[in-house]
Amino acid sequence: MSTAAPPRAAAVPTPEEALAEAVGGLRRRKPSASAAHVLDPWQKVVLALLLVIVAVGLVLRPALVATTLTAICTVAYISAVGYRALLFRAGLDGRALTVVTDVDARVIPESRLPVYTILVPAYDEPGVVDRLVKGLGALEYPREKLDIKLLLEADDEATITAARTAHAERLADVILVPPSEPRTKPKACNYGLQFAHGEITTIYDAEDEPDPLQLRRVVAAFDRLGPEYACIQAKLVYHNADQNLVTRWFATEYGLWFSVFLPGLVALKAPIPLGGTSNHIRTDVLIDAGAWDPFNVTEDADLGIRLRREGMLTAVLDSDTLEEANSDAINWIRQRSRWYKGYLQTLLVHLRHPVQLVRELGVRGTIGFLLTVGGTPLLAACNPIFWILAGLWIAGRPGVIEALFPPWVYYAALFSLIVGNFLTLYTSIIGARLMSAPHLLWSALLSPLYWILMSTAAIKALVQLITKPSYWEKTVHGLDHTDDAP
């Protein structure tokens, strides 16, 4: 890691220039990578054609169409479940996880540490600024090499006042982002990025508590892995896992995602959809790739794919950032539907030029992309269909089912239902064990119910994708009851 200052634009941009760049930069330079428009013209044509075919077919030959749709769903479902099992196997033994010991992290002399930019976007969160100061203050990194940018919306009076009260300016540059659409986290980050001068950039949410050695571990990891690795994702862990059933499910799911599935993707050489925070990226690569897409509500996942398409690799680091899990089911559904909507946006954006996609990701990578980014919302949405089919059948072997579906489709659907749900349950138990939290066994056994929440979120996501694609549904934080109210 060089200690020379990275090449930078000589002049600091004016707020207007920065805003224009933040909102429209990606769209201008790489229009086909921007989710500003959901569908390319050819995609619109294809989709319209498909809808017409299905609609006409349902009228003329309902049985055939229903069977074909179920068959397609089943095949996709089995593929997604099968791929998850593969990922699991690849990631379970922990080989693909990058480990940097405390000793190796601390041994780097301060002079060799690069300047580090930390972007902290916050909106309407006056209560958590205190914790932010605490969390970032604990980082073991030379203060003068930390370039922390607290990004607040200029019209967010409450948070701005709270920041001043907590003396945030001692720790960070408080940057006021001019209010503008789309009102999203990635836009704010893009804005702040232009005033940043670190060699490595990362994002933390206001309530995150990263492992104090995380930044040092990242530096050591980049050194060890070499220049083809441009991004390092740390593990996100929920500190309030035991709050209620929803948090238990969520915490187990997250544990599996970061400890097994992401490393599995690394092992299978598939692109990595990044997590919401604690993704550490070389700044020059980040800027070249176009930074974040302000119109994509899971800009992190999108960036991960885009980085990979540019030939940059991502590693998963064994270092935790503590976050707060959503404890309220309704709030959880809001957050999860945003994630699914974003995944679907990402899917549509990157499928705009399919040949190019395969060339850039490789066949394995493309399959991995389709089955994780596409498969995740799909699995959530399809499960209720299969449950309904199974329920109808158990309720008395209705002749309708037998007439509509040839046995092999029906049995395949039933089989995928059982196997899919079983895998969720089984992997959740594994998650409980991996997290050394054996009491999570009981919530794991109930995980098929978790799927109900996921399915609700998936349907909501599909609807919102059509009605308001770039609407960022804000997650309410601070529900973990462990705050001392300021």
Place this chain on the structure above:
Amino acid sequence: MNPTAWGAKVAVAWFFTVWAALCALGWWLLVDQGFVIGDAVSRVGNAWATTSSRDPHLSAIGFVFSPLNTISLIPLLPLRPLVPELVTYGYAAVVVAAAFMSGAVIELFRIVREHTRNGAVALLAAVLFLGNPVVLLYGANGMSEAAFLFFGLRATRGLARWARHDNTDGLVIAGVALAFAYLVRYEAAIVGAAAASVVFATRVVRDRRRMTPGLNRALTDALLVALPLGLAFVGWALASWLVTGEPFVQFSGTYGNSAIAAAEGVNGVGPVQLARQTFGMTPLLVPVLALAAYVAVQRPMRALPFALVVPCLASLAFSWVSIHGGTTFDFLRYLLIAVPVAMLAATTLPRPAIALTLVGVVAIPAAWATLTDPDLGVQEHPVRSIVAGHPVDDGDAQHLAEFHTERRLAQYIDGLHLPDGSVIVDTSSAFAVVLASNHPKQFVIPSDRDFNRILDQPFTSGVRYALTVPAIRRGRDDALNKRYPGIYGSGGEVAVPVLAAQNDGPDLDLKFVRIVRDPE
């Protein structure tokens, strides 16, 4: 090339070498010398029915016996035009079993190497294992023991890994292997229960020392081992119920093992016989188990020897109980798992190389003597005639002529050039005829979904002939005999005899009859 990639290539090379060798041995035994064990061929028959009967459908594999053995044959069936013996002799079963046995040898190798950290000792164990005559025989005769051994050893390896490192993937490997083992043989449920118990008990003991309250950890680990098998159990019962209306056909059905055993007049054997068979295959079993138990108690890592030995030993114990109680046949192969158990126990001893050599070397001549003894190797002893070059007695001659008559009968029936659906037959007795025929669709068999309807009204359904067996032994449960008593002797109420075929082999005689009318 890094060590892991190199190791993987070596393993693959070994796998194919052993597989090829076993396939060659199997061809010689089956096609050249005529030595066959009926179950293997009957499974090929079921697999063949799913693709080539007049009503091909997947559920023709049947729900009495475990599905995996039959399903694994299906991909080989399209090769019949190239190698007809795959079907006509049932050689497909040999190919599949050989692959599994090769895998079993490799799993044993890995277990020993991971335990002793010595590749040479592991190689020694693998060679002695494969060199045991019963192992060689069952790697080459197409029976399901090979697959059971493979999955059993794989589960053992996973458990050993868990016992050693307390890691999760050992449990998952074991759990998945046990699920597949269940789909190979139902006895895997016993192995699974034993494995889960070992895991649970170990965890409880270890946690007590750590003073962690609650049983959650023990439950988690035990569930990880047991749940996949649970899924296999429920899934298979569900499939069976969906298709046949009965979830546990293997226990209740007329073609189930208990029914067959009862029909053939089995009523249990004494412990002496069982001992002679078991220790005949691996004489040092008891000494090595005793030593292993003694050593296990002394050493700190107690769980490891238990994890290595108990699951497969439980399967052996279950076989003892079933055979002694008369619910199943006194076949030597049901005790086959004693061979790897002895070797696994030897591995846990302080000087594994010596122990393994002793156990393995002593076993080889002993197993050969047991195999060739008609009282002990009930199904296997005809190999002595093969080695001698001529039939040692009439019994052997009969065994080695198994299915010859059926194949000739198939040629005769083919020669009649009958249309589809003209010959009704219950394949539980006469599967070898259907397999050897070049025109399988001419037969109406029980897996055809309209079998019962046609059986009731054969003449109007277009059936012109039937293949019948006498109503003795398993012929008592033959569908035609039950519907039309006397059809074998004099044609019953619907048929007249056409051709009687006295079976050169040990199976039932066959009679080809002409259907002349429907019943009243």
